[in-house]
Amino acid sequence: MKITDLKCAVIGQNPVVRITTDEGIYGYGEAENSKPYLKPHVLFYKQYLIGEDPTNVERVMLKIRRMGSFKPWGSSVSAIEMALWDIAGKAAGVPVYKLLGGKVRDRVRVYNGGVRFPMSGHSPQDYADNMAKMKAAKEGFSIIKAAVGFHSGMTGSVPGFFYGDLQGGPPHSNRGPLTERGLKHVIACVEAMKAVLGDEIGLALDCGPGWMVPDAIRLAKALEPLNVMWLEDLITGDYMPYVLADVYREVTRSTSTPIHTGEQIYLRQNFKELIESHAVNIIGPDPADIGGIAELKWVAEYADLHGILMAPHGIFDGLIGLAALVQVAATLPQNYIAFEYPVARPDWWYSIITGLPDPIVKNSLIDVWDTPGLGVDFIVEEAKKHLSEEDAGFFD
Numbered sequence: 001m002k003i004t005d006l007k008c009a010v011i012g013q014n015p016v017v018r019i020t021t022d023e024g025i026y027g028y029g030e031a032e033n034s035k036p037y038l039k040p041h042v043l044f045y046k047q048y049l050i051g052e053d054p055t056n057v058e059r060v061m062l063k064i065r066r067m068g069s070f071k072p073w074g075s076s077v078s079a080i081e082m083a084l085w086d087i088a089g090k091a092a093g094v095p096v097y098k099l100l101g102g103k104v105r106d107r108v109r110v111y112n113g114g115v116r117f118p119m120s121g122h123s124p125q126d127y128a129d130n131m132a133k134m135k136a137a138k139e140g141f142s143i144i145k146a147a148v149g150f151h152s153g154m155t156g157s158v159p160g161f162f163y164g165d166l167q168g169g170p171p172h173s174n175r176g177p178l179t180e181r182g183l184k185h186v187i188a189c190v191e192a193m194k195a196v197l198g199d200e201i202g203l204a205l206d207c208g209p210g211w212m213v214p215d216a217i218r219l220a221k222a223l224e225p226l227n228v229m230w231l232e233d234l235i236t237g238d239y240m241p242y243v244l245a246d247v248y249r250e251v252t253r254s255t256s257t258p259i260h261t262g263e264q265i266y267l268r269q270n271f272k273e274l275i276e277s278h279a280v281n282i283i284g285p286d287p288a289d290i291g292g293i294a295e296l297k298w299v300a301e302y303a304d305l306h307g308i309l310m311a312p313h314g315i316f317d318g319l320i321g322l323a324a325l326v327q328v329a330a331t332l333p334q335n336y337i338a339f340e341y342p343v344a345r346p347d348w349w350y351s352i353i354t355g356l357p358d359p360i361v362k363n364s365l366i367d368v369w370d371t372p373g374l375g376v377d378f379i380v381e382e383a384k385k386h387l388s389e390e391d392a393g394f395f396d
């Protein structure tokens with residue numbers, strides 16, 4: 001089998017990859033809906049793919065993997081990798097999880113990242129009210145993640161939250177020492193959310209990046225009695241092209257509250273120090289940023305050898321990304337907690353994709369399906385209605 005073409009269309013806001021072959025089998029991959037600008041970057045790799053056998057996924061990846069980087073520049077390579085597995089699975093007539101080593105579980109747990117309700121403010125009561133809505137969501141989530149600190153609006157809306165100057169611009173630009181008021185505000189909001197969730201539902205907290213080490217340690221120690229699931233990205237995180245494992249280690253060694261990072265990190269090599277030095281308790285790579293699903297599987301196995309848990313990122317990965325997450329999560333070792341459930345935006349995405357269970361999530365779990373490849377496909381006639389003129393030939 002040979003690759004004959006690589007196409008990319010921006011559908012809604014998600015760059016979608018389509019790889020075609022000389023045997024009529026095609027595969028799909030998808031990048032985050034926050035990255036519509038990636039289309040030319042995806043197409044850059046076409047020159048390296050034409051004529052290759054897509055079922056030799058690793059050999060194809062060796063040609064392009066070095067030509068990517070930390071988020072967002074590993075997304076195109078990652079989406080192509082997903083599409084290659086989709087083809088390889090279809091060619092073999094098996095779901096992708098079989099090619100990754102087989103299922104460890106029949107159902108995969110998800111945590112709430114994508115089901116969101118507008119916040120009326122950033123007071124402890126606002127956080128409690130918002131948590132009550134997420135707790136009542138039809139997906140029956142057993143773990144819910146909330147944004148606090150520099151990952152949230154409280155940075156700008158709580159007067160005197162930190163000693164730095166408020167920065168605008170790209171996501172999560174703020175960083176600096178917290179005031180005592182700021183720290184107490186974060187703790188009060190977490191306590192308010194825990195009062196709603198009790199011990200029925202786990203609470204995870206996306207915190208940064210941007211915290212100074214002493215503040216990070218104070219927060220983690222103050223929250224120890226609350227048994228939160230994890231504190232995510234205190235030091236480095238989203239869109240930061242570096243890890244700072246030794247700084248994370250200083251925080252992690254000082255507290256029993258689990259420390260989490262990894263969503264922006266590209267390739268196993270960049271997880272090496274984080275894992276080998278036990279710098280965090282939980283890692284959260286995104287299959288659409290780390291370099292693909294096999295890369296995520298490899299890192300999960302290596303993390304398990306070091307006593308580190310897995311809670312993959314995925315909030316913006318869309319429905320093809322969801323399929324990729326389900327396939328790989330089914331194969332992960334027992335250090336697996338849950339992956340972050342993506343909600344497709346705009347809503348019409350649910351009317352152009354076939355192959356997903358209905359409802360998708362029951363009691364925080366998704367049944368792993370057995371259809372070949374990633375197991376999802378476009379309803380072409382419906383999907384075509386949402387293609388731009390430039391992408392009109394995407395399904396041809």
Ligand SMILES: [Mg+2]
Pocket residue numbers: 206232233237238263
């Ligand atoms: Mg995060």
